[in-house]
Amino acid sequence: MTFFCKLVLAPRLTLLLVAAASLTFPMRGQQSARRAASTAERPEVKNLFWQPNEVMQGSPVLITVELSGPAREVTGTWLGKRIRFAPSDKPRQWVALAGADVDQAPGSFDVKVRATIRGRVAQLAKPIEVKEAQFGTGEVSVAQDYVNPTPDEQKQIAHDGVLKEHAFASLIPRQLWNGNFIKPVDAESTPSFGESRLMNEEKTSRHLGTDFPTKEGTRVYASNAGVVALAAPLFYEGNCVIVDHGDGVFTVYMHLEKMTVHRGERVRKHAEIGSSGRTGRVTGPHLHFEVVWNKSHLDPVELLALTLPDRTARGGSRAAR
Numbered sequence: 001m002t003f004f005c006k007l008v009l010a011p012r013l014t015l016l017l018v019a020a021a022s023l024t025f026p027m028r029g030q031q032s033a034r035r036a037a038s039t040a041e042r043p044e045v046k047n048l049f050w051q052p053n054e055v056m057q058g059s060p061v062l063i064t065v066e067l068s069g070p071a072r073e074v075t076g077t078w079l080g081k082r083i084r085f086a087p088s089d090k091p092r093q094w095v096a097l098a099g100a101d102v103d104q105a106p107g108s109f110d111v112k113v114r115a116t117i118r119g120r121v122a123q124l125a126k127p128i129e130v131k132e133a134q135f136g137t138g139e140v141s142v143a144q145d146y147v148n149p150t151p152d153e154q155k156q157i158a159h160d161g162v163l164k165e166h167a168f169a170s171l172i173p174r175q176l177w178n179g180n181f182i183k184p185v186d187a188e189s190t191p192s193f194g195e196s197r198l199m200n201e202e203k204t205s206r207h208l209g210t211d212f213p214t215k216e217g218t219r220v221y222a223s224n225a226g227v228v229a230l231a232a233p234l235f236y237e238g239n240c241v242i243v244d245h246g247d248g249v250f251t252v253y254m255h256l257e258k259m260t261v262h263r264g265e266r267v268r269k270h271a272e273i274g275s276s277g278r279t280g281r282v283t284g285p286h287l288h289f290e291v292v293w294n295k296s297h298l299d300p301v302e303l304l305a306l307t308l309p310d311r312t313a314r315g316g317s318r319a320a321r
């Protein structure tokens with residue numbers, strides 16, 4: 001009986017030992033490989049690139065950073081403004097939307113990036129050249145009150161300024177936008193961004209957005225996902241909706257006939273936010289569409305042309321970023 005037990009146990013013991021050994025040795029191998037990798041591969045910002053290739057006054061810019069490993073936080077600065085990056089749709093790539101204001105002086109300006117990778121700080125700086133853009137000039141005639149507002153109207157203009165400042169001051173510290181921005185209305189735009197406009201032959205004003213002439217009552221859509229930061233009737237802007245896309249990126253829709261959203265409402269990309277009209281300072285029915293990043297006015301048509309990462313397509317690559 002005893003002998004029989006020994007015979008049965010012995011192979012089992014051998015099997016257990018073999019199993020334990022096969023478990024132990026690869027683990028040791030993995031650890032030493034990891035140690036070698038951590039000394040050979042220092043955490044670093046491997047690359048920093050952007051689109052469009054040619055950055056002009058008023059250009060929105062998608063900045064991408066490529067890291068050597070998973071990061072906890074990636075931040076940066078450009079043109080004196082803070083940038084907060086978010087994981088892209090590709091592993092170890094982080095992205096942010098930024099841009100050069102329409103009135104930014106041309107020149108070469110370093111974008112500086114700082115990433116915390118495995119508890120260590122890695123940095124990289126690269127210059128982005130901002131080239132001079134050629135903006136048009138035009139003459140328009142509007143109701144005289146819009147050039148020389150009455151004292152009461154001046155009060156409303158001051159109040160509107162507070163409302164807008166409050167809307168643009170909100171900071172949602174994450175990117176609510178995802179994928180490309182879409183045209184906010186089914187109409188063709190005019191090349192009107194940055195235009196210097198002489199109004200009623202007496203006052204010059206910079207046109208900070210793009211106009212989409214279209215008949216009153218045409219549906220207007222949110223260009224990307226976000227939160228409504230303002231939906232109110234203003235003196236110059238008429239019925240005006242501002243959508244906050246997070247991380248300092250906003251889109252603005254002016255002169256609306258109707259607004260169908262409220263402040264604080266969450267909107268999806270392509271959600272109907274109202275209809276186009278001719279409220280406020282206008283010469284005719286159109287949608288005036290603006291893009292603002294950290295108080296910089298950017299060219300909406302250029303933003304619509306950018307190919308932006310779609311994070312919903314990222315799937316299960318979260319752990320690898």
Ligand SMILES: [Zn+2]
Nearest residue numbers: 209210211288
């Ligand atoms: Zn306009």
